[in-house]
Amino acid sequence: MNQQHSASDTAYEKIRDAIFEEKYERGEKLTEVKLAEELGVSRTPVRDAMRKLEEEGLIKDKRVINPTIKDLMNTFDVRMLLEGFAVRQAARYMGPDRIEGLQRCVETGKQGTTEEIMEANKEFHDIIVRASNNDVLIDTIERMQSVIFLFRRTVVYHQRPRLIEEHEAILEAIQNHEEDQAESLMKSHLKKDLDFSIHSW
Amino acid sequence: MNQQHSASDTAYEKIRDAIFEEKYERGEKLTEVKLAEELGVSRTPVRDAMRKLEEEGLIKDKRVINPTIKDLMNTFDVRMLLEGFAVRQAARYMGPDRIEGLQRCVETGKQGTTEEIMEANKEFHDIIVRASNNDVLIDTIERMQSVIFLFRRTVVYHQRPRLIEEHEAILEAIQNHEEDQAESLMKSHLKKDLDFSIHSW
DNA sequence: AATTATAAAATTGTGTACAATTGTTTTTGT
DNA sequence: ACAAAAACAATTGTACACAATTTTATAATT
Secondary structure, eight states, X not given: OXXXXXXXXXXXXXXXXXHHTTSSOTTOBOOHXXXXXXXXXXXXXXXXXXXXXXXHTSEETTEEOOOOHHHHHHHHXXXXXXXXXXXXXXXXXXXXXXXXXXXXXXXXXXHSXXXXXXXXXXXXXXXXXXXXXXXXXXXXXXXXXXXXXXXXXXXXXXXXXXXXXXXXXXXXXXXXXXXXXXXXXXXXXXHHHHHHHHHTO | OOOOXXXXXXXXXXXXXXXXXXXXXXXXXXXXXXXXXXXXXXXXXXXXXXXXXXXHTSEETTEEOOOOHHHHHHHHHHHHXXXXXXXXXXXXXXXXXXXXXXXXXXXXXXXXXXXXXXXXXXXXXXXXXXXXXXXXXXXXXXXXHHHHHHHHHHHHHTTOTTHXXXXXXXXXXXXXXXXXXXXXXXXXXXXXXXXHHHHTO
């Protein structure tokens, strides 16, 4: 059923995770041969992986990105636009399955482990994004995920206050079909994430 | 100064242009060896090119895209969000160089050849997008350009009425620092492009 | 000592062979 | 004639060799 991972895919995942775990420092030059040796594959799949990582913005000019505050703000400005739009569609109509999904995310946010909370936080936003029913929008946010993840670790590991309550309020607006309210809440929610990320930078 | 084109770059351009010129039909399967032979290079640069084209959405699953009306609408929804935001920043402040650039685009739109008009049309939007001063937003729209271009041919070759007048109105709003007006005009401008594209589909 | 020129090394780009996979036809059995 | 199986063909994935380019180190000139 599930096609097995190719060497390119595993190379991609390993390099990506190594960047997340800061095994490779910010700004470090990544060379194909070095990575190929470390992963025990040839340069070809490594090249594929690096191209994908460049696409996602995790690598730039063969170097691990070292995002500035401005990059962070730019990313969030785009997120606010896209997720603000998405949550409007969600408020217009969202099926019971997805509503339940959001409720579960809130639950986990209240009583899960740190790792579970991070996952639930991401899933909450993912469900709303998918509710946009716009593949272009979905793909665009998907591509931003890696960079966002780099920042989200900060936010959740430091346990930003009121995060779950805000999710709850957004969910309520969705259930009540309050589009304006949902968009407004989502944007201020993301704005707080941004501010929190900047201050704990 | 200008680094010369690599085989990957020229392969990318040639395949892309061939798709634009419909030398390859919508939905046609593109195989690496066939393209490599046609371009007189090995598979390696062709693979690079195809990956980039997939990234841009011109190829999907090794096939030339055959976009649906929904794809078109999705693309424009995202465009409206991003360019609406960009034109706000432009209206807040835009330097004299860029203002002049926009004016030249309007001029060309009035009295240029069809090909020049197309170029000026794109440049008009590009200048505004760049004025957002947000690299994430710029890159995102940049990536959408190929698909947009596929549609824009339709719009300009059929000479949509009032297109230049709308550009002029947007420019005026920018010069008068009317953010709300600029955003509103840009969104309705794009909406008309969308409707026109759909009807001449 | 600083700057330019030259050589060496490292890195990336490209071609090509072969392996693995996928897709297509042919064969076989009922 | 149809379904299943086997053989074959086509396509993509991966490794590796070599070329082209870029970077770094070394030498030469003022």
